Amino acid sequence: MNGSNRMVLSFSSRSENEAFARIAVAAFVSQLDPTVEELNDLKTAVSEAVTNAIIHGYDGKPDGMVTIEARIEGDAVSIIVRDEGKGIEDLELARQPLFTSRPDLERSGMGFTIMENFMDEFDVSSEPGKGTEIRMMKRIESKKALYN
Amino acid sequence: MNGSNRMVLSFSSRSENEAFARIAVAAFVSQLDPTVEELNDLKTAVSEAVTNAIIHGYDGKPDGMVTIEARIEGDAVSIIVRDEGKGIEDLELARQPLFTSRPDLERSGMGFTIMENFMDEFDVSSEPGKGTEIRMMKRIESKKALYN
Amino acid sequence: MRLHEEMEQYRNVLIVRLKGELDHHTADGLKQRLEDALLRGRATHVLLNLSGLAFMDSSGLGVILGRYKTVTARGGKLLVCGVGPAVRRLFELSGLLKILALYENEHEALGSLEVVS
Amino acid sequence: MRLHEEMEQYRNVLIVRLKGELDHHTADGLKQRLEDALLRGRATHVLLNLSGLAFMDSSGLGVILGRYKTVTARGGKLLVCGVGPAVRRLFELSGLLKILALYENEHEALGSLEVVS
Ligand SMILES: Nc1ncnc2c1ncn2[C@@H]1O[C@H](COP(=O)(O)OP(=O)(O)O)[C@@H](O)[C@H]1O
Ligand SMILES: Nc1ncnc2c1ncn2[C@@H]1O[C@H](COP(=O)(O)OP(=O)(O)O)[C@@H](O)[C@H]1O
Numbered sequence: 001m002n003g004s005n006r007m008v009l010s011f012s013s014r015s016e017n018e019a020f021a022r023i024a025v026a027a028f029v030s031q032l033d034p035t036v037e038e039l040n041d042l043k044t045a046v047s048e049a050v051t052n053a054i055i056h057g058y059d060g061k062p063d064g065m066v067t068i069e070a071r072i073e074g075d076a077v078s079i080i081v082r083d084e085g086k087g088i089e090d091l092e093l094a095r096q097p098l099f100t101s102r103p104d105l106e107r108s109g110m111g112f113t114i115m116e117n118f119m120d121e122f123d124v125s126s127e128p129g130k131g132t133e134i135r136m137m138k139r140i141e142s143k144k145a146l147y148n
Numbered sequence: 149m150n151g152s153n154r155m156v157l158s159f160s161s162r163s164e165n166e167a168f169a170r171i172a173v174a175a176f177v178s179q180l181d182p183t184v185e186e187l188n189d190l191k192t193a194v195s196e197a198v199t200n201a202i203i204h205g206y207d208g209k210p211d212g213m214v215t216i217e218a219r220i221e222g223d224a225v226s227i228i229v230r231d232e233g234k235g236i237e238d239l240e241l242a243r244q245p246l247f248t249s250r251p252d253l254e255r256s257g258m259g260f261t262i263m264e265n266f267m268d269e270f271d272v273s274s275e276p277g278k279g280t281e282i283r284m285m286k287r288i289e290s291k292k293a294l295y296n
Numbered sequence: 297m298r299l300h301e302e303m304e305q306y307r308n309v310l311i312v313r314l315k316g317e318l319d320h321h322t323a324d325g326l327k328q329r330l331e332d333a334l335l336r337g338r339a340t341h342v343l344l345n346l347s348g349l350a351f352m353d354s355s356g357l358g359v360i361l362g363r364y365k366t367v368t369a370r371g372g373k374l375l376v377c378g379v380g381p382a383v384r385r386l387f388e389l390s391g392l393l394k395i396l397a398l399y400e401n402e403h404e405a406l407g408s409l410e411v412v413s
Numbered sequence: 414m415r416l417h418e419e420m421e422q423y424r425n426v427l428i429v430r431l432k433g434e435l436d437h438h439t440a441d442g443l444k445q446r447l448e449d450a451l452l453r454g455r456a457t458h459v460l461l462n463l464s465g466l467a468f469m470d471s472s473g474l475g476v477i478l479g480r481y482k483t484v485t486a487r488g489g490k491l492l493v494c495g496v497g498p499a500v501r502r503l504f505e506l507s508g509l510l511k512i513l514a515l516y517e518n519e520h521e522a523l524g525s526l527e528v529v530s
Contacts, residue, residue: 003210005162009172011155015321018176019298024157027171031164040351040382047353051320062151098390100310104360106327110390114354117389163438167415170468188468188499196469199437246507254444254475258507262471265506 004073005031010108013064013083021050021068028070029077032140036068041118042077042138048111049081049134055105057085057132077143079119088126095124151178152221161212161231163201169198169216177225178217180288189266190225190286196259197229197282203253205233205280223289227267229282236274243272298322303333309375309409310339311402315348318356327359330368340372345406347378356383357390364395373397375405415439419449426492427456427517432465437472444476445468448483457489460522464495474501474507481512490514492522 007028011017022043029042048065058064069080088094094101095116100109108131121137155176159165170191177190198214215227230254236242242249243264248257264270269285299322302313310333318326334342342363346352364374377399379387387393394404417438419430427450435443451459459480463469481491494516496504504510516522 005160005165006213007157007168008163009155009157011225012153012178014153016179017155017176018154018310018319019317019322020155020179023175024168024172027168027175028159028165030329031168039381043351044353044382044386047319047351051353057321106323106362108354108357108361110354110357110386113389120201134219145405166436166438167434185499191468192470192499192503195436195468199470200470203437254440254479256471256474256478256507258471258474260505261506262503 004068004071006071008067008069010067012062013058013066013085014062015051015054017066018047018050018054021066022047025068025070025079029072029140032072032075032077034140035118036072038138038140042079045115045118045136045138046079046081049079049136050087052087052111052134053081055102055107057083057087059086076088076137076139078135078137080136082131084131087128087130087132088124089128091124091126152219154217154219156215158213158215160210161206161214161233162210163199163202165194165214166198166202169214170195173216173218173227177220177288180220180223180225182288186286186288190227193263193266193284193286194227194229196263197227197284199228200259200282201231201233201280203250203255203267205231205235207234224285224287226283226285228284230279232279235276235278235280236272237276239272239274299326301326302331305337305339306406308338308340309343309406310334310337310341311343311345313345313348317351318349318359319353320355321341323355323359327362330359330363334366334370340370341375341409342367342372343375343402344378345378345402346376346380346383347401349378349380352383352386354386354390357386357392360396363393364392367400373409375399375408377401384411416443418443418446420446422454422456423523425455425457426460426523427451427454427458428460430462430465434468435466435473435476436468436470440472440476444479447476447480451483451487457487458492458526459484459489460492460494460519462495463493463497463500464518466495466497466500469500469503471486471503471507474503474509477513478509491524492516492525494518494522503509 026028053066067082071078095112097113098109100107117134119138123135126132173194201214215230219226243260244263245261246257248255268285271283274280299316304311367374416433420426484491492514
């Protein structure tokens with residue numbers, strides 16, 4: 001593969017799109033021939049970021065748009081998940097393990113911790129009233145020759 | 149489901165993304181619980197449109213972007229496939245069954261005919277030098293209650 | 297793939313076998329169905345069999361922790377079996393591993409209760 | 414899922430069993446491998462078994478028509494078996510149904526050749 005392979009996916013902030021987002025990212029990354037574990041890590045991190053955009057960014061309202069950008073360069077997958085939702089006031093607090101602003105929804109407060117642990121690089125930026133952007137990167141070790 | 153569910157997907161004009169595009173559209177539409185045949189019709193039509201954008205629109209160059217827009221409204225799936233490639237000079241000729249400008253690539257000239265036959269609505273618009281847009285719609289008959 | 301569950305009452309234990317994907321979209325329905333079953337039935341303990349889960353994220357941690365609270369508040373135990381490596385890692389990260397009673401399979405989990413009660 | 418094929422020479426017939434998805438991305442490689450096998454081997458006829466195909470679009474029609482031309486130009490026959498309803502519809506739409514020799518399975522296809530040659 002010469003050059004990079006890129007995709008941008010935007011979809012309505014509906015919970016039924018969480019599974020769709022995972023499948024789409026997994027299908028895009030499958031060209032690197034990741035292991036089952038690597039694929040599961042990626043799907044979990046994407047699921048956390050997309051769920052956060054839907055629940056927290058858009059407060060469960062279905063008319064927002066969530067955007068995923070993915071890029072494959074060599075053996076590295078970069079993923080950005082972005083919303084134009086309400087943003088995060090205190091990023092340091094939000095990133096604490098077990099912190100959640102929505103215990104009423106039985107959130108575990110583990111989303112950011114999981115993204116950080118399951119990916120090789122992780123960063124959040126957010127502007128209250130404007131939205132939130134998650135940037136993550138993971139190296140896929142098991143790059144084998146493609147069949148075709 | 150109240151209101152419509154929407155997605156927009158753009159990706160590099162690389163042939164390895166043809167399968168990715170089919171999987172993404174199938175995963176998005178799966179919430180309508182289509183039959184295997186309906187899903188196959190959709191995947192085939194999307195595959196034809198995306199392949200055309202890659203081969204003809206961008207002449208096989210991998211640095212263009214192909215965009216798919218899909219919307220679910222009730223039991224109808226609308227799909228737009230768009231490229232900013234070289235466009236089509238003679239649309240009437242291009243839509244003839246068995247017409248292909250690339251017999252050297254063993255193209256069958258059946259892409260447009262298949263899209264027209266496999267979908268309920270189909271339309272092409274194109275501007276030479278600007279790009280091509282395919283608009284298609286299909287009703288999914290087998291809409292059953294969602295599990296969750 | 298969505299989430300399905302199979303529930304079975306065995307003595308005073310509600311056995312719940314999950315199949316499919318447990319995420320935010322499917323977690324809400326599961327929570328409701330579990331709470332309903334606990335209210336209606338006469339189960340003291342709950343045994344969650346996760347061996348059929350193809351995917352789980354932190355929304356699953358939330359549902360499990362929530363049921364842990366309901367069940368222990370009523371004097372029962374929440375037992376979990378069929379935990380694969382991916383879910384185990386989520387339990388570890390979140391500290392749930394320390395409070396949950398994990399077993400290999402349903403047989404071992406049910407056996408542990410017979411000794412206790 | 415990508416495309417794989419299994420090739421087997423049976424008398425003067427090259428049997429090709431396709432598995433996976435036949436689209437533009439996988440068609441180019443298949444074309445090369447089939448042409449190579451035809452050049453190297455001593456097969457007169459080609460039997461394509463499509464029963465393992467999970468997906469095919471018009472790029473598949475192109476490869477099949479191309480091989481039909483190569484094989485008939487050399488005086489051989491192109492036989493096809495294991496055609497599901499989806500692929501059959503593509504053959505119908507394109508007119509390939511009229512020129513291809515379709516059979517239920519490999520046995521019937523090979524049997525038809527024994528009568529002829
Ligand atoms: N996209 C977002 N938009 C607004 N707030 C967010 C977003 N993502 C996370 N947050 C805030 O950060 C907190 C911690 O997030 P996380 O670790 O994923 O836990 P949880 O989702 O379980 O609450 C959330 O409770 C929420 O207040
Ligand atoms: N996206 C596109 N951009 C430019 N030309 C196109 C595009 N799609 C189709 N065409 C033109 O229309 C012709 C017919 O297309 P189609 O019926 O799909 O057959 P095939 O792809 O097998 O050539 C193509 O050969 C090409 O000349």
